[in-house]
Amino acid sequence: MVFQKSVRKFIASAATAAIIASSIVPAASASSNKFSDVPEFYQDAVDYLVSNEIVNGIGDGKFGNDYHIKRADAALMLTRALGYENYRAPDSGFEDVPEYAQNAVNVLKDLGIVSGKSATSFGAHDPLTRSEMAKMIALTFDIPVAGEAHPFQDVNPIYTDYVQALYNAGITNGTGETTYGANDLTTRGQFAIFLSKANQYERNVPDVLVSDLSGTINEDQSVTITGQASEIEKIIVVIPTNESEISIEAEVVNGYFSVTTDMPAANIHTIIVKDEEGNVLYEGIREEAQVKSAAYGQIYFKEGYVKEQF
Incomplete structure (x- = not known):
């Protein structure tokens, strides 16, 4: 199963803005x-x-x-x-x-x-520079730092994670066995x-099924979020906020996981579940019929593609 890559936090003030004028000469569809x-x-x-x-x-x-x-x-x-x-x-x-x-x-x-x-x-x-290119491309496409360390000896530590990401994604082989051409x-x-x-890079993730996410509002006003997961031992529940996000790791035991957060229930609008490598396994949108944060009860999430706008 191939999951969509998570969309980065992005605040758009106008979705209908004019197309950017470019100094690169426009041309008809060309090859x-x-x-x-x-x-x-x-x-x-x-x-x-x-x-x-x-x-x-x-x-x-x-x-x-x-x-x-x-x-x-x-x-x-x-x-x-x-x-x-x-x-x-x-x-x-x-x-x-x-x-x-x-x-x-x-x-x-x-x-x-x-x-x-x-x-x-x-x-x-x-x-x-090629080092700057590696950083910009790895961050733009959310390419994870995974796999074996790259073999290049000319990469500054500041850029090594980005070069490793591209190396293991098959995007670069360097300019030699031990050189990336970092400063070229x-x-x-x-x-x-x-x-x-x-x-064209697509991240393949295991055939993991995450489902049935809901939240229970506790007496102390904390919220316990539970869900089901198969074919995985640990997940990360991510709750976007206005300024950043809260990430909570959880073990999957007998197909279920549970996390508790002190965030007020009224502020929990979306839920994202990832694996340890950052692959998105589930994106849930809070359903309309909700109990208020001052009450005890349940919060339900419907599965759907979430574009974070916080």
């Missing part, structure tokens, strides 16, 4: 064989991104395959890949971002994917390959 500078090795990746309207060429029949990609352009492509190019996010505070990429950078900063070079500088016109500048062709692989 890489229309670009004179795309070698065969890169064609599938470039075709994938072009057909999904994530990127186009730079004009004059060229993709700019060997050009170093700017951080602003990388941000724009990632936001398009997420499908968030029409959303608005709080201003990032970065003063060096060109107009065409401002909203994309705002979105990625709001999602916690980028933090910039300083409080007022994103480094928008700087070329993207990323070309547009390389970014196309990484982005196309990540955008």
Whole structure:
């Protein structure tokens, strides 16, 4: 069974905002064989991104395959890949971002994917290093840090988890047996390959069934949440809040699990159940007919896809 990846916390103030203007030249649906500078090795990746309207060429029949990609352009492509190019996010505070990429950078900063070079500088016109690329892509697509440690000896500890995530997901093999090319500048062709692989990445999780989640309001006003689970020994119950989220681990005993939280029942609107690797197993929306937090009784959740908006 393949479960949808959890959607990151994202607050959209206007879902109908205008499409971002881009400095990347728009073109009709195209394929890489229309670009004179795309070698065969890169064609599938470039075709994938072009057909999904994530990127186009730079004009004059060229993709700019060997050009170093700017951080602003990388941000724009990632936001398009997420499908968030029409959303608005709080201003990032970065003063060096060109107009065409401002909203994309705002979105990625709001999602916690980028933090910039300083409080007022994103480094928008700087070329993207391969280490920076690994971090941006791993965070954008929620690729977990799992599996064996990567074999690369040139990766700064700050970036090693992100490189390991991409390595075990089959997105990168490095530039050599023990080198990732961590400080090398990323070309547009390389970014196309990484982005196309990540955008098609799907996390396979065990055939776990989580069901029948409900909450009991206790006399002390704490809430005990119970549910059923099969084919798994431990789960994590996540309760989103206005500012962050509460995560509580629980053992599954004879097919049942139980957790207790002091959060007021009135504040519990959604429930997310994950495995230890962060895969979403269940997303529940609180049903309309509810008892109030001041009363004793039950809270029920109906299963459904939850997009967190807290």
